[in-house]
Amino acid sequence: MAKQVRVRFAPSPTGGLHLGGVRTVLYNYLFAKQQGGSFIVRIEDTDQSRFVPGAEEYIFDTLEWCGLQPDESSRHGGAYGPYRQSERKESYRSYAEQLIQKGFAYYAFDTAEELDAMRNRLRTAENPSPQYDHTVRGQMRNSLTLPENEVADLLASGTPHVIRIKMPEDETVRFHDLIRGEVSFDTSLVDDKVLLKADGMPTYHLAVVVDDHLMEISHAFRGEEWLPSAPVHVLLWRQLFGEEAMPQWAHLPLILGPNGKLSKRDGAKYGFPVFAMNWKDPKSGEVTEGFRERGFLPEAFINMLAILGWNDGTEQEVFSLDALIAKFSIEKVHKGGAKFDFDKAKWFNHEWIKRLPASGYRDSVHQLFSQQGLEIQDQTYFEKVLDLVKDRCTLLGDFWDQSQFFFKAPKNIDLTPIKAKWNEDKVAFFHSFSKALRSISDWTPASLEQLFKQLAEQSAIKPGEVQLPLRLMLVGGKFGPPVFDIATLLGKEETAARIEAALEEMKDMR
RNA sequence: GCCGCGUUCGUCUAAGGGCUAGGACACCACCCUUUCACGGUGGUGAUACGGGUUCGAAUCCCGUACGCGGUACCA
Numbered sequence: 001m002a003k004q005v006r007v008r009f010a011p012s013p014t015g016g017l018h019l020g021g022v023r024t025v026l027y028n029y030l031f032a033k034q035q036g037g038s039f040i041v042r043i044e045d046t047d048q049s050r051f052v053p054g055a056e057e058y059i060f061d062t063l064e065w066c067g068l069q070p071d072e073s074s075r076h077g078g079a080y081g082p083y084r085q086s087e088r089k090e091s092y093r094s095y096a097e098q099l100i101q102k103g104f105a106y107y108a109f110d111t112a113e114e115l116d117a118m119r120n121r122l123r124t125a126e127n128p129s130p131q132y133d134h135t136v137r138g139q140m141r142n143s144l145t146l147p148e149n150e151v152a153d154l155l156a157s158g159t160p161h162v163i164r165i166k167m168p169e170d171e172t173v174r175f176h177d178l179i180r181g182e183v184s185f186d187t188s189l190v191d192d193k194v195l196l197k198a199d200g201m202p203t204y205h206l207a208v209v210v211d212d213h214l215m216e217i218s219h220a221f222r223g224e225e226w227l228p229s230a231p232v233h234v235l236l237w238r239q240l241f242g243e244e245a246m247p248q249w250a251h252l253p254l255i256l257g258p259n260g261k262l263s264k265r266d267g268a269k270y271g272f273p274v275f276a277m278n279w280k281d282p283k284s285g286e287v288t289e290g291f292r293e294r295g296f297l298p299e300a301f302i303n304m305l306a307i308l309g310w311n312d313g314t315e316q317e318v319f320s321l322d323a324l325i326a327k328f329s330i331e332k333v334h335k336g337g338a339k340f341d342f343d344k345a346k347w348f349n350h351e352w353i354k355r356l357p358a359s360g361y362r363d364s365v366h367q368l369f370s371q372q373g374l375e376i377q378d379q380t381y382f383e384k385v386l387d388l389v390k391d392r393c394t395l396l397g398d399f400w401d402q403s404q405f406f407f408k409a410p411k412n413i414d415l416t417p418i419k420a421k422w423n424e425d426k427v428a429f430f431h432s433f434s435k436a437l438r439s440i441s442d443w444t445p446a447s448l449e450q451l452f453k454q455l456a457e458q459s460a461i462k463p464g465e466v467q468l469p470l471r472l473m474l475v476g477g478k479f480g481p482p483v484f485d486i487a488t489l490l491g492k493e494e495t496a497a498r499i500e501a502a503l504e505e506m507k508d509m510r
Numbered sequence: 511g512c513c514g515c516g517u518u519c520g521u522c523u524a525a526g527g528g529c530u531a532g533g534a535c536a537c538c539a540c541c542c543u544u545u546c547a548c549g550g551u552g553g554u555g556a557u558a559c560g561g562g563u564u565c566g567a568a569u570c571c572c573g574u575a576c577g578c579g580g581u582a583c584c585a
Binding site: 010011012014044046047049050108112115124125126127128129130131132160162164180183184185186189190191193194196197198199201203204208223224225226227228229230251253254256260261307308309311313314315317334335336337338339340341343344345346347348350354389390391392393402417462463464465467468471472475477478479480481482483 | 511512513514515516517521522523524525532533534535536543544545546547548549577578579580581582583584585
């Protein structure tokens with residue numbers, strides 16, 4: 001009887017969700033969907049001091065934008081709630097006490113000062129960070145060293161204390177990692193981690209094991225930074241629930257910045273986003289830019305993240321979410337960390353802009369245009385314009401530069417490229433062209449071009465010589481899609497009007 | 511320091527004993543295009559180092575170097 005696949009992602013609400021976090025959700029999500037299992041999001045807010053208001057909402061908003069909706073979460077509810085660890089607080093203590101009874105944990109009454117003193121006393125050049133482990137626990141104030149009645153008194157009088165795991169002295173903990181294979185640790189080198197804090201909240205170590213058990217998690221994927229504490233979790237599983245029921249682990253490689261683990265600072269320093277969406281720290285008021293606001297499509301963002309650390313063994317790089325679900329395999333996730341490359345990220349966005357129909361991002365661009373003070377009246381026209389210019393757009397913001405002239409005549413025309421060769425013949429040509437436009441019956445780029453060339457030849461002008469001027473008249477500069485495509489979309493009246501207006505403005509040139 | 515995990519073009523990666531180590535981004539050149547792009551063709555460019563095992567190693571083993579992570583009553 002196989003356990004149903006149930007994966008979870010457990011962010012801590014201490015700030016924005018960075019690339020590594022979103023990728024962890026993504027891989028969890030892909031795996032769950034592929035296996036027909038469920039995907040739940042649990043909030044790890046056991047550290048009350050670092051809790052940032054609004055961060056939880058931000059996390060769910062991010063997941064929503066990315067299209068990675070959890071089946072169960074503190075936002076949507078479900079069968080395994082509550083999904084906020086602070087609301088599960090009461091259940092953890094009994095597990096910790098159960099461990100003490102079995103001799104796998106103990107009470108520790110050491111104050112912060114006593115811990116500092118121990119560390120200062122033991123600190124040497126060879127041992128810069130002394131641990132609370134089997135070598136020192138015999139000298140500390142805990143239920144291993146204190147007489148039983150004294151421990152009982154301390155407990156009864158409500159003395160602040162924590163519960164620590166009692167690491168075995170000479171064991172090798174082995175476990176299988178879906179990505180790395182067999183991993184092993186010598187327990188005598190692992191410290192006695194705190195399981196339950198003085199405020200009654202569990203640490204991550206206890207909480208993750210208890211919650212994964214209670215929520216019947218079958219697979220636990222998390223960042224590589226958790227690998228060193230994995231032996232603690234494996235031991236806890238053995239002692240509490242039996243190793244057979246333990247989820248399968250997979251430790252995902254880190255996403256690196258230009259130097260080391262990608263940080264918020266890297267984004268500011270090198271000019272690229274590290275969060276999916278804008279994040280405003282409520283305390284400092286500092287805003288960290290997001291990919292969404294930078295002009296990324298969620299499809300591209302997800303695609304780029306998936307590829308940063310995984311591929312299906314072929315040369316395919318562009319995947320939709322559905323394709324990712326179909327092709328993903330946790331075994332093919334890479335072992336080594338990957339350095340984030342913003343150029344490649346932009347390439348993915350460009351690809352998705354080209355591939356998606358304009359309707360896929362029309363609303364986002366519309367919003368951008370509104371911010372520029374431009375309101376779109378005709379949706380059909382709008383989409384046609386977007387489809388025409390999309391090849392030239394890497395970020396959504398590029399649509400403004402590439403297409404604003406479709407909605408309003410250019411204010412300033414840059415005449416320098418044609419100034420030298422401008423003459424009366426050309427003026428006459430454009431007058432006759434704008435007049436001839438009105439009589440054209442087949443309003444297509446091809447017939448427009450034909451008319452243009454015909455007229456040019458009649459005026460003994462090379463069509464190439466007047467093509468750039470026409471572009472300048474219509475859009476204001478040396479940019480944009482093919483001129484006749486522009487004119488076609490602009491319509492007869494507007495095209496003619498822009499030519500006449502430009503001619504008027506160019507009167508005193510020459 | 512100790513522990514752990516890694517290491518193929520500048521970057522992301524393919525090739526899990528066997529053709530001239532393949533692709534993508536970036537860069538360069540040419541073609542297409544009388545704008546800018548898209549597109550097309552080609553180019554520069556990598557198996558960290560040293561030992562083994564083998565007829566044969568990027569691939570397996572050992573060592574070294576380097577990188578990253580962890581070493582909290584943070585997650």
